[in-house]
Amino acid sequence: MNKSAVVTGVGSGIGRAILKKLTEEDYFVVGIEKDLISGKSVQTEYGNKVSVIIGDTCEESILKEAKDTAIANAPLWSWVNNAAIALSGNLHNPKRAEVERLFDVNLQSVYWGCSEAIRAFIDQKIRGAIVNISSIHGRSAFSGWAAYDSAKGGVDALTRYIAVEYGPLGIRANAIAPGAIRTEMLTRVINEAADPAKAELEMSILHPLERLGEPHEIADVAAFLLSSQSSFLSGQSIAVDGGATARCFRYDSSEEINALKF
Numbered sequence: 437m438n439k440s441a442v443v444t445g446v447g448s449g450i451g452r453a454i455l456k457k458l459t460e461e462d463y464f465v466v467g468i469e470k471d472l473i474s475g476k477s478v479q480t481e482y483g484n485k486v487s488v489i490i491g492d493t494c495e496e497s498i499l500k501e502a503k504d505t506a507i508a509n510a511p512l513w514s515w516v517n518n519a520a521i522a523l524s525g526n527l528h529n530p531k532r533a534e535v536e537r538l539f540d541v542n543l544q545s546v547y548w549g550c551s552e553a554i555r556a557f558i559d560q561k562i563r564g565a566i567v568n569i570s571s572i573h574g575r576s577a578f579s580g581w582a583a584y585d586s587a588k589g590g591v592d593a594l595t596r597y598i599a600v601e602y603g604p605l606g607i608r609a610n611a612i613a614p615g616a617i618r619t620e621m622l623t624r625v626i627n628e629a630a631d632p633a634k635a636e637l638e639m640s641i642l643h644p645l646e647r648l649g650e651p652h653e654i655a656d657v658a659a660f661l662l663s664s665q666s667s668f669l670s671g672q673s674i675a676v677d678g679g680a681t682a683r684c685f686r687y688d689s690s691e692e693i694n695a696l697k698f
């Protein structure tokens with residue numbers, strides 16, 4: 437292995453799929469995961485291809501440990517800020533502690549993760565790449581998701597900033613804005629709905645492809661954005677959302693399209 441990557445939130449869902457994909461691409465991957473059981477299971481499954489640090493991305497010492505561990509194994513070329521939490525809420529009935537925790541995890545830890553990555557790239561003189569996992573919530577508002585929407589919009593803005601500021605050094609940054617992806621996070625959101633079956637159906641048909649996305653479909657795009665195949669791509673937030681944000685109004689497919697379904 438002649439390159440390493442840091443990925444946050446590797447215990448489940450999208451982060452775990454990204455870690456898997458990057459090990460297949462011959463990276464040594466340092467994962468950060470706050471959940472002890474899932475973190476340990478990743479370490480056991482991938483053995484010496486990875487090093488999982490059990491800790492919180494909001495702690496500077498954990499981000500630094502991840503960076504140092506990666507560099508100790510191979511030059512650090514890639515950093516993926518994926519860890520986030522989903523807490524709903526609005527402005528007229530705010531829960532301050534939840535809002536502050538959400539901004540800490542979903543925006544501040546991404547900010548400091550990017551800072552750690554940029555400093556590592558500069559110190560090593562490496563034209564590295566960053567991928568931030570944003571959301572379609574970063575570009576479209578969803579009722580009841582005030583803090584989550586705001587944090588994801590911030591992630592997109594931060595990604596653009598990095599691309600502009602550090603582009604002259606050959607460093608690239610992109611975000612991925614997933615639609616609804618079948619992960620533990622989504623399952624929790626669905627199960628909290630008054631009618632979970634209806635909520636899952638509604639989330640599926642939010643996408644013109646009429647299904648939920650799968651974690652590997654985000655991991656494939658992340659690997660592409662970290663690779664030389666996307667060497668002129670920077671500063672973008674790419675929606676991987678089954679076409680959801682390509683439309684602003686949902687209508688039933690025409691009879692012609694329904695007749696063509698296979």
Ligand SMILES: NC(=O)c1ccc[n+]([C@@H]2O[C@H](COP(=O)([O-])OP(=O)(O)OC[C@H]3O[C@@H](n4cnc5c(N)ncnc54)[C@H](O)[C@@H]3O)[C@@H](O)[C@H]2O)c1
Pocket residue numbers: 444445446447448449450451468469470471474491492493494517518519520521541545569570571572613614615616617618619620621622
């Ligand atoms: N699942 C979706 O539908 C969806 C849609 C759009 C965007 N996203 C984004 O994708 C990313 C991954 O989401 P997911 O659905 O895989 O979530 P998930 O909850 O299934 O997995 C997230 C992992 O990150 C870990 N984690 C959370 N906070 C952490 C912290 N502070 N420090 C260390 N580890 C932490 C969790 O323990 C968990 O293992 C998030 O940024 C999320 O906002 C998800």
